Amino acid sequence: MSANLSSILFLITGVLFILALRGLSSPETSRMGNFFGITGMVLAIVVSILSVDIFFNNLIYFIVALSIGGIIGGIIAFKIPMTAMPQLVAGFHSLVGLAAVLVAVSAYYSPDSFGLGTFQDIKTASIIEMGLGVSIGAITFTGSIIAFMKLQGLMSGSPIAFPGQHYLNALLGILIVSLIGYLIVNQSTQIFWMLIIASLLIGFLIIIPIGGADMPVVISMLNSYSGWAAAGIGFTLENTALIITGALVGSSGAILSYIMCKGMNRSFLNVILGGFGTDSSSSSKNEKTEKKPVKNGNAEDAAFLMKNASSVIIVPGYGMAVAQAQHALREMVDKLKKNDVKVSYAIHPVAGRMPGHMNVLLAEANVPYDEVFELDDINNDFANTDVAYVIGANDVTNPVAKTDPKSPIFGMPILDVEKCKSVLFVKRSMSPGYAGVDNELFYRDNTLMLFADAKKMTENIVKYLD
């Protein structure tokens, strides 16, 4: 296939990918968008195969590799429970990162096949691009592995910090930049592998100090990195499809990180430096907690309250995902609707462990998406609502974010559940949320605490609604 023709086809791939993202502007067009994405990918693969010299042996291995990957991917896609989406996405990011590293290493050792020059005499521009690609790829790889382990529970979700952490990271950062610079004058294998090792190390180090509830930012950030890594390789290979895709994915991840940071009213830097919520749980606060009385309710009370309400807003959080309570919740809502109660769902931007996490779980439980509202669209409705059913959420409802400038969550946009006539909190214990801040809402007269597993409590309420 001529180089010009393949370039044009790669451009079409890029356009199809743009349409794939464009489709996600509404659920109706999204499935068509995904179809465009698949078409673009098939086109890219076919064009690349037609552009290389085919050797029989390699073709056999290639087909085997593609089939193994395809089968594994297919099985994962069908087997994975929706609650495990965050770790799946993190795991997938690590694969993109590793693939970028492998392609770059391969290009480093056989630059002639990639049209980049000869071994250790690669064109200057190409070696810089390759260095950037391999470095970002390696960071994405180890960073995503850590994120995956934290989300999967293979590793503690709490921040891991040690003295001198930031200095070490800064030092490694400088080392990586200098190594990429040094590759221009000396393309020795030692320098190249040192660059890879330093990048792998920093990927690991920048993610370990970041705690569980900051994962939405981390996953988005790694999403962005995987895009920039692809773009770096795209420049090396002079491939338009990769450059366009890398730019799209890179900016997509960056925007999601921005939205997530804004949802917590924290700067990106603040999240990345990590260690949030480790130092606020002082003993004096805990004592104060024990003294204040809370109203403790049971499923029967909750069922009674909601049955007699005219409107209920459900506020789901990560606790709902952990307890897999979405199906029970939907059942409860169905019962309430039969009693002519108006029910809607309110989603905070950082609820859960990844952007849109709650929406997917509710969709899985067959909740129609037009009953699910974002913070800005529903926040004014709380004042006219009888009951807020807060299931597995805490910090995102804490009014202290508006009142106490000293609180770590001050300024964070919150769901105004306090304005409801009564509030039901389904929670396993009185423990403060991720930010380590006590929620004064628990002690209010119109709040009823339901201490139980989110799923069991919801199922019990369903029984009492009959």
Add this chain to the structure above:
Amino acid sequence: MEIDPFIFRLSIFILSIFIGYFVVWSVTPSLHTPLMSVTNAISSVIIVGAIIASFSSLEGSGISFSNILGFVAVTLAAINIFGGFLVTQRMLQMYKKKEKKKNK
């Protein structure tokens, strides 16, 4: 003076960032998880590099180190491509509108 082709690629890159910026802002927040899984799937277009690596040997020279890296990269990218698009499809199937009349 002739323009370096790099400049053209850089132009494509910069303009694509802007396209990405506007397209992604128009994505509805409820679809942010599918957005992540689909961007994941499309970034596996890095398989084009893996394909070059897989076939980078000279005639008759057998399977080289670069080829092996290529095959591994193809496998990883394929996991992502199939896994990413299929799981996105599975999620998108679940997003439904309110039924006009409840059967229950």
